[in-house]
Structure formats: structure tokens, C-alpha cells
Amino acid sequence: MGRNDLYITVPSIFRCPISLDVMKSPVSLCTGVTYDRASIQRWLDSGNNTCPATMQVLLSKEFVPNRNLQRFIQIWSDSIAHRQLEANSAVPSQDQIGLLVKQLDNSNFVSSLKKIVCFARESEENLEFLARIDGFLNAMFDFMRNMESDIKLIEQVVEILNLTLSKILEKKPLLESSSLSMILLVIQRGSLDSQIHSIRLLKSIAVDRESKLKIAEEEGLLQELVKSFSGEKDSSLIDASLSCLMEITMPKRVKIKAIQSGSIPELKKRLSEPNTSVSIIEKSLKLLETFSSCREGRVEIWHDSILLQAIVQKVLKVSNKATEHAVTILWCVCCLFRDEKAREAVANSNGMTKFLLVMQSNCSAAxxxxxxxxxxxxxxxSKSCLSSYDTKTTHIMPY
Incomplete structure (x- = not known):
């Protein structure tokens, strides 16, 4: 299909009622009608004292900049420019890309990168082709390591690396510290899409203990990952960040460092928020389960009765996976660590009834x-009525 069939429809609200052109500097009169500044200024300078659209007499000839509308017009304008650029960009063939990669060097890198990005975004087949080119990924990493802080270029390289590495099943290249610093820069300053690409790239590269430790030891990187799933962030960014942390926190040293970076309080917030997606709840609980496997994590969890209550509440309420993670956390804290305060918090949250129901549910034997x-x-x-209850009870059902 051709790419020259780009039709542009201008939203009527973006047009000035006087000139009918897209407004460059929208301003609103006291009547509430918005005009382009140049057009309404000419109207008023001509001696008119009415609103051109409503013909109401103006009580005041002052106007106020309509910042919201100006921002919407800018977003729309940028999207049109991007579509036009894509429409005018012919996607290179596989042969052209193969030749381009062979001749890739610093002198033609920027122009070549644009063509490679265009090629990669076109199809899954193109990504698989890039992944099969010998030396392509190493060349991308080399350029990223040698780049100065050109955030736009780094964002594009990170996107290419993330998309291409997703097609590679065998051992992947190990990140150098200089590459990690560039990825950290994108997480800190890049667009939302670039941040997600960067975090997914980290997860993809964390294939062995050495790579996980390298990522964790990069100054400020773990803190940025924690920051990425805290607060009112995009759900895709939160999901990517949790997945990445799940991957890299297997070594004990990384677990402890992630705990020290403030992961557990942020996970508590994720569990306590209403309308949190099933995937994010499951991954938050999985991370807490990972942290509960070391003493530092258990100590922080049992000290927080609100967190324990939030974990108990997720039992049998979200999914089988969430229930299994939640029970494992509570078992680690109450049975391994044997803390009375934690047991009391779990009991006060109706924990005993929940465990009885779990035993009757379709959960794993463990x-x-x-x-x-x-x-x-x-x-x-416990001194409750359940203190003498036989745990082999079979008549209690989870509904």
C-alpha cells in the first residue's frame, strides 16, 4: 500500500472563527469565545467593541491566553508532522539494511540509524532479520557507549536494542557500565515509551548472575527502577519496572540493595491502591515474596502491620497466582521468622479463615x-475460637 494517502482533518475547535486558520496563539474574550491573537487584535484595533462570533457587546476588551488549547494544538501539530515524516520515509529493503549495517560507522551513524528505526518498526519479520545480522547488536552497544548525552539518539538506539533483543533466545551480550549509564539517562530523561524500552532492555539483558549484579551496582539505577513504579505512573511503565526488578533481584546482594532503595513501602502503596491491575498485584506480591526470602526483607515486612493486612486481603481475591505469592510471604514471616506481632496482625485481618479456605481451594500442594x-x-x-480447629477440616468451601 502506498504511503502518500495522508489526509489531514483539522478539528474545528483549533480554527480561529475569524481567519478559519489553525490558531497560533489562542486567546479568549470575556464572552468565552477563543480567537487567534492576531485576528482578534486586528478586529478590536478596527474600532469594534463586540465579540465577532456572538456579536455581544464586550464589557472588557482584555483577553486571556488559552494555554490548554494551545497545548492541544501543539500536540496535534507534532503528531501531524510525525505522520508526514513517516509518510515520506520509504522503508529500506532487507538488502539495503544489510549493506547499511556493514558500512555503519560514526560518520553516517545518525542518518543510518533513522533508516534502521524505520525498518525495525515496520514488522516482526524485520526485527528478526536485524537480530540475525552478525555484529549488529554489538555495533549498537558500541555506538551507545561512545555517544555523548544526545538523548534523542540514545532513545532510538535503546528502542532498537530492546525490540531486536526480544527476538533472540540464546545468550545475549553483556552490558558494559558505559551502556548502563546511557540507559539510566533515558530512564531519567527520556519519553515514556523510551523509559519502557530501556527497562525492558535491562530485563532482557539480565540473563545471568553477573549481568544482574552489574545492573544493580550501576549508581542510581535501582533507585530509578523503584521510582518508575512509585506514584501515579503509567501502568505499562509500572508493569515493566516490576518485571525488571523480579528478574534482577535473584542474587541476595541485589535483594538487599533493592530493599534499601525503598522497594517495600512502594510495593505496599501498589497493593493498597484501588483498581490496580491483576498483573501489577501479582508482580508486587512476587517481589515481596522474593524479599521475604532474606532476613532484611522479612524484618521490614513484619514491622508493617498495614502491609501485612494488605497482603492477607489479596488472598483468594485476585488470582491463584496472587494467592500463592501472598501465602508464601505470610508463611515466611509468621513461620520462619516467628514474630508474634506479625501473627497478631495477620490474625486480626481474618487470616485464619483465609488459610482454611485456601486449603479447600485449587492451590498447589506446597x-x-x-x-x-x-x-x-x-x-x-491464638485464643480465638479457631485455636482448637482441626486443620484437616473438609467442609469449608471458598465461596
Whole structure:
């Protein structure tokens, strides 16, 4: 299909009622009608004292800049410019790309990169072709390491690397510290899409213990990953950040560093927020499960009764996966660490009833056993009516 069939429809609200052109500097009169500054100024300078659209007499000839509308017009204008650029950009063939990569050097890198980006975005087949080119990924990493802080160029390289690496199943190249610093720059200053590409690239590269440690030891990187899933962030960015942390926090040293970077309080906020997606809840609980496997994580979790209550609330409420993660966390804290305060917080959150129901649900044998262990713990320590309840009960059903 040809790419020259680009038709531009201008939203009527973007047109000046006087000139009918797209407004460059929209301003509003006291009547609430918005005009382009130049057009309404000429109208008023001609001696008119009415609003051209409504013909109301103006109580004041002052006008106020319409910043919101100006921002919308700019966003629309930028999108049109981008579409026109894409429409005028012919996608290179595989043969052209193959030759381009062979001749890739610093002198033609910028122009070549634009063609490679255009080629990569065109199809999955093109990405697979790039992934098969010998030396292509290493060349991209080399250029990224040698770049100065040109954020736009780095964003494009990161996008290409992320998309291409997603097609490689075998061992992937190890990131150098200089590459990590460039990726960190994109996470800090790049667009939303570029941040997501950067974080997914990190996850893709974290293939062994050495690479996970390299990522964790890059100054400020773990803190930025935590920041990426905190606050009111885009759900795709949150999901990517949680997935990346799940991948890199397997070594104990990385777990401890992630905990020290403030991961657990931010995960508590994610669990406590309403309308959080199932995927984000599952990944938040999985990370907490990972942290509960080391003493530092367990200590921080059992000190926070609100977090424990939030974890109990997710049992049998979200998904089987979320339930299994939640039970594992509670088992680590209450059975391994044996903290009375934690047990009390779990009991006060209706934890005992939840564990009885879990034992009757379609969960794994390991989680069923952990639920039984938790109930035995409460039988010994609790004065409630469930203290003598037989954990082999079969008549309680989870509905």
C-alpha cells in the first residue's frame, strides 16, 4: 500500500472563527469565545467593541491566553508532522539494511540509524532479520557507549536494542557500565515509551548472575527502577519496572540493595491502591515474596502491620497466582521468622479463615501445606475460637 494517502482533518475547535486558520496563539474574550491573537487584535484595533462570533457587546476588551488549547494544538501539530515524516520515509529493503549495517560507522551513524528505526518498526519479520545480522547488536552497544548525552539518539538506539533483543533466545551480550549509564539517562530523561524500552532492555539483558549484579551496582539505577513504579505512573511503565526488578533481584546482594532503595513501602502503596491491575498485584506480591526470602526483607515486612493486612486481603481475591505469592510471604514471616506481632496482625485481618479456605481451594500442594503450617501456628498462639480447629477440616468451601 502506498504511503502518500495522508489526509489531514483539522478539528474545528483549533480554527480561529475569524481567519478559519489553525490558531497560533489562542486567546479568549470575556464572552468565552477563543480567537487567534492576531485576528482578534486586528478586529478590536478596527474600532469594534463586540465579540465577532456572538456579536455581544464586550464589557472588557482584555483577553486571556488559552494555554490548554494551545497545548492541544501543539500536540496535534507534532503528531501531524510525525505522520508526514513517516509518510515520506520509504522503508529500506532487507538488502539495503544489510549493506547499511556493514558500512555503519560514526560518520553516517545518525542518518543510518533513522533508516534502521524505520525498518525495525515496520514488522516482526524485520526485527528478526536485524537480530540475525552478525555484529549488529554489538555495533549498537558500541555506538551507545561512545555517544555523548544526545538523548534523542540514545532513545532510538535503546528502542532498537530492546525490540531486536526480544527476538533472540540464546545468550545475549553483556552490558558494559558505559551502556548502563546511557540507559539510566533515558530512564531519567527520556519519553515514556523510551523509559519502557530501556527497562525492558535491562530485563532482557539480565540473563545471568553477573549481568544482574552489574545492573544493580550501576549508581542510581535501582533507585530509578523503584521510582518508575512509585506514584501515579503509567501502568505499562509500572508493569515493566516490576518485571525488571523480579528478574534482577535473584542474587541476595541485589535483594538487599533493592530493599534499601525503598522497594517495600512502594510495593505496599501498589497493593493498597484501588483498581490496580491483576498483573501489577501479582508482580508486587512476587517481589515481596522474593524479599521475604532474606532476613532484611522479612524484618521490614513484619514491622508493617498495614502491609501485612494488605497482603492477607489479596488472598483468594485476585488470582491463584496472587494467592500463592501472598501465602508464601505470610508463611515466611509468621513461620520462619516467628514474630508474634506479625501473627497478631495477620490474625486480626481474618487470616485464619483465609488459610482454611485456601486449603479447600485449587492451590498447589506446597501452598496448601504452608496454609496448614500457618493454622498450626495460630492454634498454638491464638485464643480465638479457631485455636482448637482441626486443620484437616473438609467442609469449608471458598465461596
Amino acid at each position: 501452598v496448601r501445606q504452608m496454609s496448614a503450617d500457618l493454622l498450626k501456628t495460630f492454634r498454638v498462639n
